[in-house]
Structures are given as C-alpha cells and as structure tokens.
Amino acid sequence: MNKKALSAPYLFWSALFIIVPLCMVFYYGLTDKSGAFTLQNILAIARAEHAKALWQALLLSLGSTVLCLLLAYPLAMILCSMRTRQHSFLVLIFILPMWMNFLLRTFAWLTLLEKTGVVNNVLSFLGLPPLNIINTPSAIVLGMVYNFLPFMVLPIYNTLAKIDQNVIAAARDLGANGVQTFLRITLPLSVPGVISGITMVFVPALTTFVISTILGGSKILLIGNVIEQEFTQTGNWHLGSGLSIVLMMFIILNMVVSAVTDKDGEVNAL
Amino acid sequence: MIRRISQKIYIGLIFVFLYAPILTLMVLSFNASKSRAKWGGFTLKWYSQLFQNQDIMEALWNTLAIAGLSALAATLIGTMTCVALGGMKKRSRTLIMGITNIPMLNAEIVTGISLMLLYISLNMRLGFFTVLCSHITFNIPYVILSVMPRMHQLNPNTYEAALDLGASHLQAFFRVTLPDLMPGILSGFLMAFTMSLDDFVITHFTKGPGIDTLSTKIYTEVRKGIKPEIYALSTIIFVAVLLLLFLVNYTPREKGPKKERRL
Numbered sequence: 001m002n003k004k005a006l007s008a009p010y011l012f013w014s015a016l017f018i019i020v021p022l023c024m025v026f027y028y029g030l031t032d033k034s035g036a037f038t039l040q041n042i043l044a045i046a047r048a049e050h051a052k053a054l055w056q057a058l059l060l061s062l063g064s065t066v067l068c069l070l071l072a073y074p075l076a077m078i079l080c081s082m083r084t085r086q087h088s089f090l091v092l093i094f095i096l097p098m099w100m101n102f103l104l105r106t107f108a109w110l111t112l113l114e115k116t117g118v119v120n121n122v123l124s125f126l127g128l129p130p131l132n133i134i135n136t137p138s139a140i141v142l143g144m145v146y147n148f149l150p151f152m153v154l155p156i157y158n159t160l161a162k163i164d165q166n167v168i169a170a171a172r173d174l175g176a177n178g179v180q181t182f183l184r185i186t187l188p189l190s191v192p193g194v195i196s197g198i199t200m201v202f203v204p205a206l207t208t209f210v211i212s213t214i215l216g217g218s219k220i221l222l223i224g225n226v227i228e229q230e231f232t233q234t235g236n237w238h239l240g241s242g243l244s245i246v247l248m249m250f251i252i253l254n255m256v257v258s259a260v261t262d263k264d265g266e267v268n269a270l
Numbered sequence: 271m272i273r274r275i276s277q278k279i280y281i282g283l284i285f286v287f288l289y290a291p292i293l294t295l296m297v298l299s300f301n302a303s304k305s306r307a308k309w310g311g312f313t314l315k316w317y318s319q320l321f322q323n324q325d326i327m328e329a330l331w332n333t334l335a336i337a338g339l340s341a342l343a344a345t346l347i348g349t350m351t352c353v354a355l356g357g358m359k360k361r362s363r364t365l366i367m368g369i370t371n372i373p374m375l376n377a378e379i380v381t382g383i384s385l386m387l388l389y390i391s392l393n394m395r396l397g398f399f400t401v402l403c404s405h406i407t408f409n410i411p412y413v414i415l416s417v418m419p420r421m422h423q424l425n426p427n428t429y430e431a432a433l434d435l436g437a438s439h440l441q442a443f444f445r446v447t448l449p450d451l452m453p454g455i456l457s458g459f460l461m462a463f464t465m466s467l468d469d470f471v472i473t474h475f476t477k478g479p480g481i482d483t484l485s486t487k488i489y490t491e492v493r494k495g496i497k498p499e500i501y502a503l504s505t506i507i508f509v510a511v512l513l514l515l516f517l518v519n520y521t522p523r524e525k526g527p528k529k530e531r532r533l
Contacts, residue, residue: 007354009347014369017407021384028387075284078277098468099511100292100504103488108291111306207377210470214492224379231383244380255375
C-alpha cells in the first residue's frame with residue numbers, strides 16, 4: 001500500500017478550493033470589466049472613503065488586539081497555575097460559548113449595553129456614570145475583544161504550560177525576585193505564543209464586517225464592510241477583489257512578522 | 271492568600287464577560303414581550319411556537335446537516351492526509367502544511383469571496399452543495415492540526431510488531447495505528463463540527479438565495495429584530511451541549527495511563 005497516495009484527495013481538494021479561488025481573487029483584482037490588466041482596483045484603496053475605512057479598521061483591530069493581550073496574559077498565567085481540572089475549565093470558558101451562535105452572542109451585547117440596559121443598571125447601582133457606547137467604535141472594540149479573546153488565551157496558555165518549571169526554579173535559586181523571573185524568563189519564553197495570539201486576533205478583527213454591522217449600527221464602515229458591500233450589494237467584484245488584495249497584504253505582512261519572530265515555524269492554532 | 275483570591279476574582283470577571291451575553295439570550299427566551307428591551311413576564315410560548323416555525327426548523331436542519339456532513343468529510347480527508355504525511359519527505363510535508371495554514375490564517379471574508387468567485391465561474395448554482403464544499407474546505411485544517419500531534423507520538427514499533435505477527439498492512443493500520451490516532455480524530459471531528467456550526471461569513475458568501483442556515487437567518491433578522499423563537503432554540507442547543515459535556519466528564523470511566531487532549 002502506497003501511503004503517499006492517501007494525500008491525493010486533499011491535494012486535489014486544496015488545489016481546487018484553496019489555490020484556484022485565491023488566484024481568482026488576484027485575477028479579478030488585477031483586471032477591469034473588459035478583462036484588461038489594471039491596477040485601479042488596488043489603488044482605489046487611496047480613495048477617501050476606502051482609506052478611511054481601512055484606517056478605522058486598523059485602529060480598532062490594533063486596539064482590540066492590545067486589549068486582548070492585556071486581558072489574556074494574566075488569565076493564561078492563572079490557568080497555568082491551577083493544575084486541577086484545568087482542561088474542563090478551558091472548554092467551559094472557550095469552547096462552550098461557541099455553541100451559541102456568535103451573531104446572537106454579539107447581538108446580546110446590544111441588550112446589555114442599552115441606555116437602560118443591564119450594564120447601566122449595575123453601574124448606576126454602584127454609583128458610577130452610565131456607559132453610552134452603542135453604535136460607537138468602543139462598542140465594536142468590545143465586540144472584537146469578546147469574540148476573539150479565546151484566540152489570544154489559548155496560544156499563550158500553550159507556551160506557558162510548556163515552560164520547564166525547573167528553569168523558573170533555577171532563576172529563583174540564582175537570586176531573581178518574582179518580577180525579574182517574569183521579565184527575564186517567563187515573558188521571553190512565551191513570546192511565540194504571544195505572537196501567534198496577536199496574529200489570530202488581529203486578522204479576524206481587521207477584516208470583520210459582522211461585528212461592525214451589529215454593534216456599530218451600520219454607521220461605522222470598516223474595510224470589511226466595504227468589501228462585503230462590493231460583493232453583495234454594489235456587485236463590483238473587481239473593486240471588491242482589489243481591496244481584498246490590499247487586505248491580504250496586511251495579513252501577509254502580519255504572517256511574515258510572526259514567522260520571523262517564531263523560529264519554530266509551526267503555527268500553533270489551538 | 272490575597273493572590274489566590276484576586277486570581278479567583280479575575281477568572282470570575284472574565285467568566286462573567288464571556289457568559290453575560292449567553293445568560294441574556296437565555297433570559298430573553300422566556301420573555302413574554304417581543305421587544306428585547308423590556309421584560310413582559312415569564313412565558314414558555316416561544317418554545318412551543320419554535321417547533322411550528324417551518325423556516326427556523328429548516329434552517330436548523332440545514333445547519334446540522336452541513337456541520338455533520340462537512341465534519342465527516344473533513345475528518346476522512348484530513349486523517350488520510352495525516353497518514354500520508356507520515357511517509358513523506360520533509361519538503362512535501364512543509365508544502366502541504368503551508369497550504370493547510372492558508373485558510374486558517376487568511377481572513378474569512380477573503381476565503382468567502384474567493385470561493386464565491388470559484389463557484390460562479392464554474393457555473394455552480396449557489397446553494398446547499400456549495401456551502402457544504404466550503405465548510406469541508408475550512409474544516410480540513412482543524413482535523414489535520416488535531417491529528418498531526420497524535421501522528422508524531424505514534425510508536426512505529428507497534429506497527430512493525432503487528433506486521434511481524436502476521437497482520438497485513440491494512441489490518442495493522444486499522445487495528446494498531448487507527449486506534450492510536452482515534453482521540454485526535456475525534457477531537458478534530460468535534461472541532462470541525464463546532465466551527466461549521468458557528469460559521470457565518472463563509473456561508474454568507476457561498477449560500478445563494480433560497481437557503482438559510484441559522485447564522486444567515488439570524489443575520490437577516492438582526493435589523494428587523496430577532497424572533498424570540500431563535501433565542502429559545504439557542505437556549506435548547508446550549509443546554510443540551512452543556513448536559514452532554516457534564517455527562518462525558520463525570521461518567522466514571524476506566525483509568526488509563528494515557529492523558530487525553532481533547533481540545
């Protein structure tokens with residue numbers, strides 16, 4: 001039995017459904033309606049409305065990536081320190097919510113964040129000023145953090161869990177205090193996880209159109225919204241593909257940065 | 271001591287953050303008022319109306335069928351690929367893993383539109399079948415990534431031993447290798463099923479008119495206001511999965527030396 005032949009179905013499948021479709025995006029993006037080569041669809045990113053959408057998307061996705069990192073790192077450390085039943089706990093926190101549709105979960109934030117909603121009731125009970133962030137960029141960032149936090153926690157958790165406890169013990173023996181051990185041992189060793197987490201949060205956040213539609217009240221257009229409209233409403237596939245190519249450049253840039261920093265080369269998905 | 275308490279509080283806060291929307295949806299499923307903004311008293315009517323709602327039932331059926339079939343196909347193709355990768359040179363292995371990473375790292379919206387362009391240029395009618403193919407495509411990497419680690423842990427000697435003891439290659443594979451890979455295959459299947467169930471973006475671009483999954487149905491309803499029956503349905507699904515997880519985790523089972531990674 002030739003084992004290699006077993007990869008044939010996947011090779012065929014990935015050629016047809018991964019490689020060819022990507023080539024088509026490039027074909028559409030680099031041609032106009034008559035089929036002639038053009039760079040217009042890509043340069044269209046410089047048009048005011050597109051540039052603004054891209055800028056907004058970059059700002060919001062960078063913001064939510066930083067927030068995710070700040071929230072996720074301590075969480076991953078805590079999860080690592082509790083050895084008992086941690087596995088079922090991880091599932092409970094991150095996998096289980098996925099069984100409730102993510103559109104609905106995002107939509108539920110509208111109810112929570114309303115002027116007289118649950119969050120504001122709690123805030124006024126605590127004597128704090130109300131939060132009016134529905135249909136603002138802040139609500140979109142909240143939606144991004146909410147949806148993509150697991151993608152930051154899991155890779156960081158995986159690298160932290162792999163750190164040899166003896167290394168940390170050695171650092172302590174050699175006189176480092178807790179902060180020093182963290183800064184000079186734990187943090188550097190967890191960089192691959194952090195990088196992979198950043199990639200996994202930044203890309204979906206940069207390209208989302210769903211979260212901005214639901215929580216931004218369709219007033220805030222991100223680059224994802226613009227592309228989605230080109231395909232489903234305006235019907236200008238060439239322009240839509242051109243803008244997608246621009247988007248992919250950011251993704252590739254992100255991947256190159258993470259490939260350079262992560263010497264292992266293997267993408268640790270979950 | 272303070273450290274422990276503050277850790278507990280932190281985890282608790284994250285937990286609230288992740289589960290507050292889910293709790294909200296559950297509460298809304300019992301809300302007699304159709305508006306999500308006010309509480310109109312407790313009711314179970316959405317649950318009884320749910321099963322008479324043809325549209326929702328059809329969307330549910332589509333969702334489950336696509337998730338089940340795509341996870342199954344992806345598991346089959348993915349596992350075969352992993353077995354094949356075991357006997358390959360490093361270069362072809364790197365190439366295949368590189369291709370596998372494309373749908374994982376690429377933006378969903380780009381994957382969605384690229385598949386839509388493919389189907390349209392192949393003159394395929396957008397519908398159930400195109401959605402199914404798309405889901406298989408993005409599910410295969412999850413299977414490969416969860417079977418691959420198991421593949422690395424395989425002890426080649428057991429396979430050789432089976433051959434020495436007179437098993438054919440096929441027998442040795444099905445009775446030695448496959449059982450060893452099973453935990454990875456199962457978790458890959460579950461992962462694929464979950465991902466397919468939760469997908470919206472790729473379905474949105476490849477579904478065409480006339481067919482809806484739960485996700486796309488919810489998306490069209492977001493503007494008009496979501497029907498409370500949908501809340502009821504999600505609550506049922508969520509509670510069912512929760513119960514299932516408890517059953518799996520708390521049924522006593524044989525204690526073995528192998529530690530399973532089920533993520």
